[in-house]
Amino acid sequence: MSQPKVAVYKFSSCDGCQLSILNLEDELLDLAQAVDIAFFLEARSLVKPGPYDIAFVEGSISTPDEAERIQEIRRQTGTLIALGTCATSGGIQALRNFLHLDDLTWAVYDHPEYLKTLETSTPLSQHVKVDFELWGCPVNKYQVVEVVCALLSNRRPNLPTHSVCLDCKRNGTTCVLVAQGVPCLGPATRTGCGAICPASGRGCYGCFGPASSAEMNAMVSILKSLESYPGETYHLLRSFTGYAPDFRQAAEKIKSEAH
């Protein structure tokens, strides 16, 4: 692919994944040479019309307008990449999927009737075909570079799917779960962050979503034996990637067993 046209879009999100692209301080200017950054509202005013070869989409689908807009983006995009945990799992705002929306709007807004919002916050893959998913809250910026390089050289991107737990071993980080009894989702969470939470002396909170090898039953039983407050395991699962199927189902199981 010679100088592909790249678009970066924002849906329901905090902008942190787009910022992660702008945080490629050493690579950004080279990247802007290698690809044609044709649509990236946060970074530039120049907008070149589609179709685009590559689209990075940050954010989840949480409004009727977004549900329509993602269809249009899919139509005019070659390779569509979900950028970050909101786009791959619905994000933290998918906590609404487990609550009553009316209760939430009243908690925040005096006039919920002014708002146009969906009952749910859902990943892009529930709406359109997604070619690659980059997990993370925020995404690992080097995975963005990897995807671009792979597409430029016409190969599959190398995106690891093993667990955070394995990276702690590689980094020589003492296991916070085994050695200190700190609840840690690392054995069940996809790598990509660099295992930074255990390195900081705390447990992983699952912001890269479930690892492909996640053994949720074993994970839950260990976590429940180590809780520092009642319900901690449930809270850990019902969090930044709580709508991802493995974590969602594990949390549902805890809830049903409690009743």
Next chain:
Amino acid sequence: MIKNIEVPALTRVEGEGALYIRLKDGSVTEIQLNIYEPPRFFEGFLRDRYFQEVPDITARICGICPVAYQMSAVQALEMALGVSISAQIRDLRLLLYTAEYIESHALHIYMLQAPDLLGHESALSLAEVAPEVVKKALRLKKIGNNLLRAIGGRSVHPVNACVGGFYSWPKLENIQSLIPDLEWALEAAKETVRWAAALSFPDFQVYDYQFIALTNPDEYGIYSGDILSSSGKITSVNDFEKEYIETHVRHSTALHSHTVSGATYLTGPLARLNLNFQQLRPEASQIIEEIGLELPIRNPYKALLARAVELVQVCAEAIDLARAYQPQGPSHVDVRPSSGEGYGATEAPRGLLYHHYVLDDTGCILHARIVPPTAQNLARIEADLWKLVPKVLDLPQTEATLACEHLIRSYDPCISCATHFLTLEILQD
């Protein structure tokens, strides 16, 4: 005379919104800054979460200023739980905060606002003709991000801050090794002020600003203080909601703020610098004197200059804090869950950020209230546009549009905080 203008999306801002300006017979009849950033209901789903989850969850309100969210949250929760932290923990929090300021201010000065002043559509196009300027910006930004990473594990949504302090002390060598870069950053920040002083800003003065900023007798108020208004009134953080009121307006998913008497107000770098310049460190005061900057600044476009002066301030602060850093003793206070109520406010790079929590006796959230800086500024941005638009009616269409967009950008609006997609549309009846 300008006619209908339609810009599909306001760019180089953090988030999504639209601007509607309606003209009739050559005068402005309606201005709406329309924020249709999807609402994400943070205050709603914070309910029933455990207090220690709050700093991590509220960080996700904003990818540009997660540390601000964490710092306001931990202080509010520590008040609710009756926790006092050590001076050492406070100093490391300040250092973490300076890192976010370096990253955020460098981003906004060079990549979001400066292209307007230099006739470019982006820092990317600027880099084609002035690569040394953009490379300096990127290096500054990177130094801020590296400091964030050294303390917090990563730059966006760092993981180390908690209620009570930090999960662990950052390694001494990881902080010390950044000092030479911070010394470079301080000089680069001074050069930024000199460079910014030579830029040609639009001639636009606003005389009815009410500036609001944290003020602290001991330091330039960022991490803590009382709330000072340019009217002279000082309000304790606990009384913020009595003095500053949010209302939900139809055209915005962000709430709009007013003082209790109904006035708009301005928070952010202009307010901070104008109110608190006497607390600046010598490095920052000297640079103000060197360029002959007159305070108060009443030109909103010149917020860039205030940001540049603050960049000097925080770089100098970061150097001192990094040099003095000596990790010893516990990195956090043990916190026991209990019921309570607490308030916290800090100065995010783009303005005052207020948090208020009520906890039940298991330490879970019963009530959460968060007032982000951009929501407080929205009504003031609209008021400024009312003053600006009559002055640009005779400009060519594209220039008039750009002047409005540039004004909005100069506020460094963080619309995903306030809740994002700025479309500029001027309608002519």
